Amino acid sequence: MDKLLNDFSPGLFVVQTILLLLLIFLMVKFAWKPILNSLNEREEGIQDALKAAENAKRDMQNLQANNEKLLQDARLERETMLKEAREMKLKMIDEAKTEAQAEAGKLVANAQLAIENEKKAAIAELKTQVASLSIEIAEKVVREELSNKDKQMKLVESMLGEATLN
Amino acid sequence: MKVAKQTFKFYTLVVLLFASAFAVAENTTKTGEGKEGQIDTKEKVEAYILHHIQDSHDFSLFSYTSDSGERKHVGFPLPVIIWTSNGLVTFMSSEFHHNDDGHVIVEKDGLRFAKIHSKIFELEAGADVVAFDEEHHATNAHKVLDFSITKSVVGVLLIGLLMFFWFAGLAKQYKTKQVPTGFGRVLEPLVLYVRDEIARPNIGEKHYRKFTGYLLTVFFFIWILNLLGLTPFGFNVTGQLAVTACLAIFTLVIYTASGNKDYWMHMLWMPDAPWWIRPVLAIIELAGAFIIKPFSLLVRLFANISAGHIVVMSLIAIMFTLKDTLGVAGATGLSLILSFFITLIEVLVAFLQAYIFTMLSALFIGMAVAEHDHDHAHDEHGHEIPDAEDVRGDFI
Numbered sequence: 111m112d113k114l115l116n117d118f119s120p121g122l123f124v125v126q127t128i129l130l131l132l133l134i135f136l137m138v139k140f141a142w143k144p145i146l147n148s149l150n151e152r153e154e155g156i157q158d159a160l161k162a163a164e165n166a167k168r169d170m171q172n173l174q175a176n177n178e179k180l181l182q183d184a185r186l187e188r189e190t191m192l193k194e195a196r197e198m199k200l201k202m203i204d205e206a207k208t209e210a211q212a213e214a215g216k217l218v219a220n221a222q223l224a225i226e227n228e229k230k231a232a233i234a235e236l237k238t239q240v241a242s243l244s245i246e247i248a249e250k251v252v253r254e255e256l257s258n259k260d261k262q263m264k265l266v267e268s269m270l271g272e273a274t275l276n
Numbered sequence: 277m278k279v280a281k282q283t284f285k286f287y288t289l290v291v292l293l294f295a296s297a298f299a300v301a302e303n304t305t306k307t308g309e310g311k312e313g314q315i316d317t318k319e320k321v322e323a324y325i326l327h328h329i330q331d332s333h334d335f336s337l338f339s340y341t342s343d344s345g346e347r348k349h350v351g352f353p354l355p356v357i358i359w360t361s362n363g364l365v366t367f368m369s370s371e372f373h374h375n376d377d378g379h380v381i382v383e384k385d386g387l388r389f390a391k392i393h394s395k396i397f398e399l400e401a402g403a404d405v406v407a408f409d410e411e412h413h414a415t416n417a418h419k420v421l422d423f424s425i426t427k428s429v430v431g432v433l434l435i436g437l438l439m440f441f442w443f444a445g446l447a448k449q450y451k452t453k454q455v456p457t458g459f460g461r462v463l464e465p466l467v468l469y470v471r472d473e474i475a476r477p478n479i480g481e482k483h484y485r486k487f488t489g490y491l492l493t494v495f496f497f498i499w500i501l502n503l504l505g506l507t508p509f510g511f512n513v514t515g516q517l518a519v520t521a522c523l524a525i526f527t528l529v530i531y532t533a534s535g536n537k538d539y540w541m542h543m544l545w546m547p548d549a550p551w552w553i554r555p556v557l558a559i560i561e562l563a564g565a566f567i568i569k570p571f572s573l574l575v576r577l578f579a580n581i582s583a584g585h586i587v588v589m590s591l592i593a594i595m596f597t598l599k600d601t602l603g604v605a606g607a608t609g610l611s612l613i614l615s616f617f618i619t620l621i622e623v624l625v626a627f628l629q630a631y632i633f634t635m636l637s638a639l640f641i642g643m644a645v646a647e648h649d650h651d652h653a654h655d656e657h658g659h660e661i662p663d664a665e666d667v668r669g670d671f672i
Contacts, residue, residue, distance in 0.1 A: 118518055119331060120422075121422035121423045122429070125423055125425075126428075126429075126518055129436060130497070130523070137440065141443030142467075142489040145447045145450065146488060
């Protein structure tokens with residue numbers, strides 16, 4: 111211990127203190143500060159770049175997902191549109207059919223009505239002709255009656271017979 | 277490109293410095309006849325090792341004895357700057373002629389100086405030679421305050437410059453590019469290591485940035501100086517008590533100055549303890565913070581590095597001390613193998629001690645700035661859920 115204390119040189123201690131202070135000051139100012147700052151900057155730069163890449167990747171994924179969704183939507187829409195078109199087609203055909211049927215029915219009804227009318231008119235005319243024929247016959251009979259009773263009777267009978275045949 | 281050019285210029289400067297030093301360095305002493313300067317006995321080895329782990333006033337690389345029996349020293353002298361009873365005195369260490377036992381007296385500004393075991397003594401007025409008592413203490417001389425540019429100071433300056441050029445160069449590289457090239461590529465992971473493995477986990481995310489500069493400086497300073505100590509230049513900077521004490525006191529000042537309210541509260545008046553035990557705890561805590569912590573830092577570094585130097589040199593000395601029992605080849609082989617492996621371990625220790633010093637500094641600073649916040653997350657039963665910060669705080 112005594113020897114150690116004897117070896118301790120206060121002068122060297124002072125010189126070393128001054129030199130170490132100087133060295134620390136110079137190193138911090140000209141070496142450590144710029145080095146550590148640059149290292150920090152570089153590390154931050156790398157961190158940022160990594161983060162940016164991560165973000166870009168996520169955006170890309172989002173974009174892809176969006177695209178996928180859009181495509182899916184478009185497909186669905188097409189599907190529905192096609193379906194609607196098909197339905198519309200069927201409906202139109204149906205409507206056309208019913209309309210046509212209704213029209214046809216109406217036509218038929220009209221025709222039947224016309225036929226009925228014609229028939230009625232014909233019957234009416236027939237009746238008038240029959241009536242006039244009957245009057246003629248009756249005239250002739252009356253005239254015959256006035257000449258020959260028997261003949262008149264015969265005539266009436268034959269005429270009547272004809273008349274029922276008609 | 278500019279950085280490379282600058283580094284090149286720097287290395288050229290260092291090489292020139294050494295070369296010019298060698299040119300003037302060859303120095304001769306006449307300390308005796310024959311082979312007195314050679315280190316070949318056990319006692320001399322011990323003295324040499326103890327001498328080496330001390331600081332020295334000149335930069336000697338090696339010495340040899342010439343054919344004419346003169347001891348030649350190769351190295352260069354360093355300036356001696358001392359505060360004497362007569363004010364500041366400076367001269368070159370070569371004036372002592374490598375004498376270390378007080379026999380060579382240097383006269384300067386009317387004062388006489390002698391160097392005894394790497395310490396410079398000022399002789400009292402009228403004394404011509406240093407007188408020693410039985411325990412080899414000088415009786416008519418006293419130590420002076422020695423601000424010399426000693427070998428350790430040269431090491432500190434050299435490593436300081438080296439660090440400054442390396443890391444300022446690295447800092448400059450970031451201005452133009454994101455990733456450094458060349459030597460910067462080696463330095464960057466080390467900086468990141470200190471920041472991410474030492475500063476950040478020990479101090480905490482919130483405060484670590486402020487202290488990272490100090491921790492980085494201390495880490496590289498200790499590590500490179502430890503490694504420099506393993507080179508044949510024979511530096512032993514981090515094995516100087518003054519240097520490790522200075523480093524430890526810096527850490528002490530930093531964690532004392534940045535201690536928050538909680539830190540002082542826990543130190544002086546422990547909140548959860550019974551009142552009568554609190555003063556006792558305060559004494560223990562104060563002793564821990566101001567004596568034990570810095571002491572453990574300074575002694576650990578000093579002892580490890582000094583011990584490493586002593587072991588390596590002792591193993592090299594096997595070459596001489598076991599020459600008689602093992603023969604020249606055997607002693608040399610054994611010495612080489614052992615010192616090779618112990619040097620490998622010392623390379624590891626050099627890093628380890630730098631790491632431990634920085635780690636503990638960070639830990640102490642972390643304790644001082646740790647926030648024992650009282651708005652913790654509570655679970656549904658109202659118990660606090662401890663977070664990592666707390667666990668660390670408790671552990672400390």
